[in-house]
Amino acid sequence: MNPRRYALITGASSGIGAAMARLAVSNGCDVGLVARRADRLEALADELRASDARAGVFMADLSQAGAAQKLAGEVSASGARVDILVNNAGATVTKGFAGTALAEQIAFLELTVVTPAALAHAFLPNMLARSWGRIINVSSIAALSSGAKGNTLYPAGKSFLLKFSQSLNAEVKARGVHVTAVLPGFVSTEFQAANNIPMEGGGATRRFSQTPEEVAQEAWARNEKGHEIVVPGGPPKLAAAFMRFLPETWMRALTRAAAEKYYVGE
Ligand SMILES: NC(=O)c1ccc[n+]([C@@H]2O[C@H](COP(=O)([O-])OP(=O)(O)OC[C@H]3O[C@@H](n4cnc5c(N)ncnc54)[C@H](OP(=O)(O)O)[C@@H]3O)[C@@H](O)[C@H]2O)c1
Known part of the structure; x- marks a missing residue:
């Protein structure tokens, strides 16, 4: 019998990551759950163990320099062999770029850019050696936008995840490792509250929102x-099609008008 697959999921303490963890277990995987809030991770791990899965908890602040290497060491030391990596942990810096400390912007880049690349780099050799692996990088539909005031590095960081996923997939798909960038639209999670994003003007966006379970299921299956x-x-598919094919000047005007209501200033 095949040993159970092991899925390492970052940002598993809420939202899309928690949904991914439940889905991984329902697909017969053991899981490693990563985030900062240990109490949330422990509660989820207990829930998942009731389904006879092995669930490990790794408390980590992935916005710190060197966090991915430290995490990879801890995962290896636990005896786990990562078959599926879900780079999902994410946040944003809502305020304008000039008015925030550089350290805050660098922490964003560590979390969004450096950590996902470093985790993929750490676990890819084993996936390639077994000719089987799965990497899911949770980007955003914002990767297709022209950017706007506030959240200044968010579209750039999420574009990095999109392009990185594409290049890596071109490199490793024929060797059994599937790499996917996931670009959700609005998802009903703690993301807005956690990042102080004003939602008063978000009625229309929220009407078309998805649940984290819907996002996880489509991402996993595809x-x-x-x-x-x-x-x-x-x-979101319709919005993404518009964003890809509209002339840049139109896109820019639309993106910036839509983002204005969420801008919190410096
Ligand atoms: N919600 C949306 O509308 C939406 C749309 C497009 C893309 N996304 C992307 O989807 C991903 C998941 O977000 P979500 O919507 O599920 O939001 P969420 O409920 O706020 O979940 C974010 C997760 O990331 C973890 N995280 C944040 N900062 C971290 C850090 N420094 N170190 C380790 N873990 C950290 C959080 O855990 P702790 O706080 O416990 O550390 C949490 O588990 C993000 O990458 C986000 O950019 C969301």
Whole structure:
């Protein structure tokens, strides 16, 4: 009998990451759960162990320099062999770029850019050696936008995840490792509250929102089929098609008008 697959999921303490962890277990995997809030991770691990899965907890602040290497060491020391990596942990810096400390912007880049690349680099050799692996990088539909005031590095960071996923998939797909960038639209999670994003003007956006379970399911299923870019849900797919094919000047005007209501200033 095949040993159970092991999925390491970052940002598993809430939202899309927690949904991914439940989905991984329902697909017969053991899981490693990563985030800062240990109490949330322990509660989820207890829930998942009741389904006879092995669930490990790794408390880590992935916005710190060197966090990915430290985490990879801890995962290896636990005896786990990562088959599936879900780079999902994420946050944003809502305020304007000039008015925030450089350390805050660098922490954003560590979390969004450096950590996912370093974790993929750490676990890829074993996946390639076994000719089987799955990497899911949770980007955002913002990767396709022209950017706007506030959240200044967010579209750039999420674009990095999109392009990184594509290049890596080109490199390793034929060797059994599927790499997928997931570009959700609005998802009902703790993300807005956790990042102080004002939601008063977000009525229309929220009407088309998805649940984290819907995002996780489409991402998981289409990664398995080898899809390189996944925009989960109907309305976000339509929005993504517009964003790809509209002239840049139109896109810019639309993106910036839409983002204005979320801008919190310096
Ligand atoms: N919600 C949306 O509308 C939306 C849309 C597009 C893309 N996304 C992306 O989806 C991903 C998941 O977000 P979500 O919507 O599920 O939001 P969420 O409920 O706020 O979850 C974010 C997760 O990331 C973890 N995290 C944040 N900072 C971290 C850090 N420094 N170190 C370790 N873990 C950290 C959080 O855990 P702790 O706080 O316990 O550390 C939490 O588990 C993010 O990458 C986000 O950019 C979300």
